[in-house]
Amino acid sequence: MENFKIEIGSENKELVILQGTAEPVFHKKAIxxxxxxxxxxxxxxxxxxxxxxxxxxxxxxxxxxxxxxxxxxxxxxxxxxxxxxxxKLHPDLAKFNINSSKTYSTFELADFVKMNRHYFENKEYAMKLVSELRNFEGKVNKDIELKTDDRANKKVLIHQVVESNIPSGFFLELPVFVGEGNKRLEVEINITASFECSLVSPDLKQFIDLESxxxxxxxxxxxxxxxxxxxxxxx
CATH class of the missing domain: 3.30.720 (Signal recognition particle alu RNA binding heterodimer, srp9/1)
Structure with missing residues (x-):
């Protein structure tokens, strides 16, 4: 055992020596x-x-x-x-994959629109879009069969069917960012010659760039x- 020398000055009246384990020092946990x-x-x-x-x-x-x-x-x-x-983008908006590389077949997009019609400004309009998307490929193929001109361009026919049947755009009502209220956004459908669909919205791009x-x-x-x-x- 080590030896200690303790000197008590005149101002000290009492010296208390404790033996054992000291109480742990408590530090508040951070939030x-x-x-x-x-x-x-x-x-x-x-x-x-x-x-x-x-x-x-x-x-x-x-x-x-x-x-x-x-x-x-x-x-x-x-x-x-x-x-x-x-x-952060709101999950309800993110699942639409607007302005992304995500593509759908016309049938996949029809099913997606049907399951998410509650985000559409006009739900009847959404169901009409579902019907048109499901019939789209058939209409294009029928028009191709009726064409006698071998030079008929499939891409042109798709564009014609889009112009006459698929709405040029639709409106969604949903929050863009977490913690923010609903916004009215116009969304367009692009359809390629291989019947791949994607959703685009210049309005959304502009809103995110400026509003953020x-x-x-x-x-x-x-x-x-x-x-x-x-x-x-x-x-």
């Missing part, structure tokens, strides 16, 4: 939000009473390209809270109104 909605940082800050000192030790990071806003709250604590928010930045800016403005002294960094 972590991974992959939350874009308003996660704002919701977190809105529901807390925050001192100026804690804000001094916190920071906010955002990125227009990757569409995120992340909060590191009280960063000098052993376990700071980390709140990550990202602007506006949504991020709106969140940043609201956070700044709550805590103007919070450090904010763009990445």
């Amino acid at each position: 972590e939000v991974k992959g939350g909605a874009i308003n996660s940082a704002l919701v977190y800050l809105s529901k807390k009473v925050v001192s100026a000192e804690i804000i001094e030790h916190s920071k906010l990071e955002y990125c227009y390209d990757k569409l995120y806003i992340n909060l590191l709250y009280d960063a000098r604590e052993r376990n700071p809270d980390v709140i990550e928010g990202k602007l 930045k506006a949504i991020l800016n709106e969140q940043l403005v609201k956070i700044n109104e709550l805590h103007p002294e919070l450090k904010v960094f763009e990445y």
Whole structure:
């Protein structure tokens, strides 16, 4: 056993020596939000009473390209809270695979439209589209058989049947981003000579390009109104 020399000054009245295992030091567990909605940082800050000192030790990071806003709250604590928010396409929209490389046969697209007709602005219109898609290939092949001109172009015939039977576009009503309300979007159907269908929407592309930045800016403005002294960094 090692020897210790303890000196007690005149101001000390008592020395207590404890033997055994000391109580463990407790550190609060951090709150972590991974992959939350874009308003996660704002919701977190809105529901807390925050001192100026804690804000001094916190920071906010955002990125227009990757569409995120992340909060590191009280960063000098052993376990700071980390709140990550990202602007994500809504799953209801994502499953339509608009403006992607996804293709369907006319029958596959007809079945898909039928099962998702509740997203259409006009459900009767959706069911009419289902009927036309199911009969589309047959109509084209019939027109080809009736043509006596060997030079008849199958692609031209498909275009003619599309013009006369398939609606040029339809309207969906659904949210574009998680946490946002419904939007009215026009969608078009492209059909190739091999009867492959794809869904395209210039309106959706424009909305995502312009609105995503506006949504991020709106969140940043609201956070700044709550805590103007919070450090904010763009990445």
